[in-house]
Amino acid sequence: MTDPATTADCLKLTSYFGERQRVGGRFLADAQLDLFGKRQIATSVLLRGAEGFGLKHHLRTDRLLTLSEDLPLVSIAVDTRPQVDAVLEELRAVQQTGLVTLERARMLRGEIGPVVLPEELHEATKLTIYVGRQERVYRVPAFVAVCDLLHRRGVAGATVLLGVDGTAHGERKRARFLAGNADVPMMIIAVGSGERIGRVLPELGALLRRPLITLERVRVCKRDGDLIERPHALPGTDNHGMAMWQKLMIFTSEGALHDGQPVHRAIVQRLRRSGARGATALRGIWGFTGDHVPHGDRLLQLGRRVPVLTVVIDSPERIAASFAAVDELTGNHGVVTSEMVPALAAITGTDRHGGLRLARHSY
Numbered sequence: 001m002t003d004p005a006t007t008a009d010c011l012k013l014t015s016y017f018g019e020r021q022r023v024g025g026r027f028l029a030d031a032q033l034d035l036f037g038k039r040q041i042a043t044s045v046l047l048r049g050a051e052g053f054g055l056k057h058h059l060r061t062d063r064l065l066t067l068s069e070d071l072p073l074v075s076i077a078v079d080t081r082p083q084v085d086a087v088l089e090e091l092r093a094v095q096q097t098g099l100v101t102l103e104r105a106r107m108l109r110g111e112i113g114p115v116v117l118p119e120e121l122h123e124a125t126k127l128t129i130y131v132g133r134q135e136r137v138y139r140v141p142a143f144v145a146v147c148d149l150l151h152r153r154g155v156a157g158a159t160v161l162l163g164v165d166g167t168a169h170g171e172r173k174r175a176r177f178l179a180g181n182a183d184v185p186m187m188i189i190a191v192g193s194g195e196r197i198g199r200v201l202p203e204l205g206a207l208l209r210r211p212l213i214t215l216e217r218v219r220v221c222k223r224d225g226d227l228i229e230r231p232h233a234l235p236g237t238d239n240h241g242m243a244m245w246q247k248l249m250i251f252t253s254e255g256a257l258h259d260g261q262p263v264h265r266a267i268v269q270r271l272r273r274s275g276a277r278g279a280t281a282l283r284g285i286w287g288f289t290g291d292h293v294p295h296g297d298r299l300l301q302l303g304r305r306v307p308v309l310t311v312v313i314d315s316p317e318r319i320a321a322s323f324a325a326v327d328e329l330t331g332n333h334g335v336v337t338s339e340m341v342p343a344l345a346a347i348t349g350t351d352r353h354g355g356l357r358l359a360r361h362s363y
Helices: 028-038 081-094 142-152 194-207 263-274 316-329
Strands: 007-018 043-048 051-053 072-079 099-109 123-132 157-162 165-168 185-192 212-223 246-253 279-283 286-289 307-314 335-340 344-350 356-360
Touching: 007 028, 007 081, 007 212, 028 043, 028 072, 028 081, 028 165, 043 157, 043 185, 051 072, 051 263, 072 081, 072 099, 072 279, 081 099, 123 142, 123 194, 123 335, 142 157, 142 185, 142 194, 142 286, 157 307, 165 185, 185 194, 185 246, 194 212, 246 263, 246 286, 246 316, 263 279, 263 307, 263 316, 286 307, 307 316, 316 335
Parallel strands: none
Antiparallel strands: 007 072, 007 099, 043 072, 043 165, 051 279, 099 212, 099 344, 123 185, 123 212, 157 185, 157 286, 212 335, 246 307, 246 335, 279 307, 344 356
16 A cells, blocks of 8 residues: 555554453453553554354353353554564463464554555455544544544445553553543444545544554455455465465444344354354444444443444355355345455464464565
8 A cells, every 4th residue: 555654564463362361360451451551552452342252162242141251352453563573572471372363554643645545356445543432523423423424435334343441642541430531442444445445534634633544455245235256265375384364354233133133143153153263243332334324322322223343263264164154144234344364373272382372474
């Protein structure tokens, strides 16, 4: 992606684990976010999932109080390559299990001018915007203003995810009880054509006080039930013999049902029964898919109309099987994207020395 004056290479470090997972007598989530704060990571956010499972197929869900104490968590940290590489070395000593991915992206911040995003056949752009929980634009919540703008500009879909901890511009911003939590980060994940995303970037830069945005390439597989393209057909390993990974992202709404239950729950249950290695559903607070008007519920009042983002990461062979199930379950609703995860993956589990097992791919 272009215009080096306004964009920079960055890495996105994402971890998937359980809320009750501990390391050294403390919760892994706290250890991770302390590390991101100490390293002054440009932006990071901790998200609490609604439902999911990992390699052991233990279901974590918020449907039953007895299980809700161990919900799935996702942490995302974004910064330049040297910063993330330094964090990764320390993460090896902290995280012993779970799934970690490290992906390349382009980061924009400060004054954002026009950016031309080259497109390849069937490819699109994933746009992630980081804002503060109480940040406002002309007396309107920033996430609402951003979604309205993206919808008007014909972007395929967007989901707003509420963070409970994180860093913003290198400063730790942790949610606290009875506090305003104005600067605790939120993520707005949107998908659209490179042309549409490129055109809207200067408007986003003018809209936000301190914009911090990342761009990644994805393939839009489905939109509003219509099949556009299937996920990339990839070999199981790259030219160096390293395992290849793929990711599906399914943007739906809690009000979209399949056989009487929300689509995201049906997807998680179907994939768990079929032997997929893992899936995580993240409940949003606002967003839209396709031509539907942006919608949701008031902040912290989660209801049946809120958008949901479900993430599936697996081998290309298993992703092909998972997509068949996702295709069936999203027959009338949602946006489905696929992307490669080729840069670096930390595979679920530990090595024989007890450290996090990493598989490095060439950049």
